[in-house]
Amino acid sequence: MGYRIAVVGATGNVGREMLSILEEREFPVDEIVALASRRSQGTEVSFGDRVLKCQTLETFDFSKTDICLMSAGGAVSKEWSPKIAAQGAIVIDNSSVWRMDPDVPLVVPEVNADAVAGYTKKGIIANPNCSTAQLVVALKPLHDAAKIKRVVVSTYQSVSGAGKDAMDELWNQTKGIYVNQAPEGDENRKFPKQIAFNVIPHIDVFMEDGYTKEEWKLVAETKKILDPKIxxxxxxxxxxxFVGHSEAVNIEFEKPLSADEARDILREAPGILVVDKREPGGYVTPVECVGDFATFVSRIREDPTVDSGLAMWIVSDNLRKGAALNAVQIAECLANRGMLKKAA
Incomplete structure (x- = not known):
């Protein structure tokens, strides 16, 4: 017998991935329910060979649910996660609402799995931002070896991180450029500038110091998950x-760490695959990481501009490790530690 699982936001990109990954990793599920808003009631989603019809979040009884995987946006999570937790389910939330709450653990299982024990304060565990998740997976083993002082990261984030409408916008703009036709509904676009054949140095809202909230999340979440001194x-x-986030990362350490040493450490680290051949194609790109569980590290090299520095390239499927996979891994941590008291 297994556990009783609810997936909120089951019709979205991440919700569908959650269902897929639960089945792929053979998570012990006794009963699974797909939940969404009223307008999506009856929408069919897949769970392995089964087809689930979405029920409404507003009317569902969570009193017999062990785990609720929440991926329905910040406003929904802010209202519903405490209500669901109050009914006895452990909420694993993918929004940004609870990440910096001191009473809510922010967890990446390869980095700070023991932190899941803190769920008892509010019944909620937070999933980090997609770009943070893959970054800290790669930083953790290097931090343990040589203690990280400073990190400079530039992200190259796919449009799927902004949802299905953003993916549609890229698709429509790309088609429009090829046929010399402006996309319809351009006034309602997700991005402030053209995304097709372009790059936009702006994710989330701007803050007073000139950084965007996405950039702030990388800073704050890395400190909470890994080390506040970094x-x-x-x-x-x-x-x-479309899918797959990439990061160019420069790291300064307190102790010397060579590229060869870092490569060996990362090869042994959980959740990481090193693909680092100094030849054309000897690295991983976003297209190749789609559908994979791993965080890929390439282009590992020494940075001669600081006393103890390395540069590297990190790629991961943002819908998986950056969201759905990490949530399922948190559920696995709870199960493995015997924290799901209502298991049959």
């Missing part, structure tokens, strides 16, 4: 890629 600065860029 200094980090970020530039987050949206690129015309």
């Amino acid at each position: 200094k980090l600065t970020a530039t987050a860029v949206r690129v015309p890629v």
Whole structure:
């Protein structure tokens, strides 16, 4: 017998991935329910060979649910996650609402799995931002080896991180350029500038200091998950890629760490695949990471501009490790630690 799982936001990109990954990783599910808004009631989604019809979040009884995987946006999570937790389910939330709450653990299982024990304060565990998740997976083993002082990261984030409408916008703009036709509904676009054949150095809202909120998330979440003493600065860029986030990362350490040593450490680290051949094609790109569980690290090299520095390239499927996979891994942590008391 397994656990009783609810997936809120099951019709979205991440919700569908959650259902897929639960089945792929053979998570012990006894009962699974797909939930969405009233307008999506009855919409069919897949869970392995089964077809689930979405029920409405507003009318569902969570009292017999063990885990709720929440991916329905910040406003929904802010209202519903505490209500669901109050009924006895552990909420694993993919929005940004709870990440910096001191009573809510922010967890990447390869980095700080033991933090899941903190769910008891509010019944909620937060999933980090997609760009943060892959970054800290790669930083953790290097931090353990040589202690990181400072990180400079530039992200190249796919449009799927902004949802299905953003993916449609890239598709429509690209088609329009080829046939010399302006896309319809351009006034309602997701991005402030053309995304097809372009890059946009702007994700989320601008803050008073000139950084965007996406860049702030990378800083704040890395400190909470990994080490508050790490200094980090970020530039987050949206690129015309459908799925897969990439990051160019420069790291300064307290202790010397060679590229060869870092490569060996990363090869042994959980959740990482090193593909680093110094030849054309000897690295991983977003297209190749789609559908994979791993965080890929390439282009590992020493940075001669600081005393103890490395540069590297990190790529991951943002819908998987950056969202759905990480949430399922958190559920696995709870199960493995015997924290799901209502297991049959």
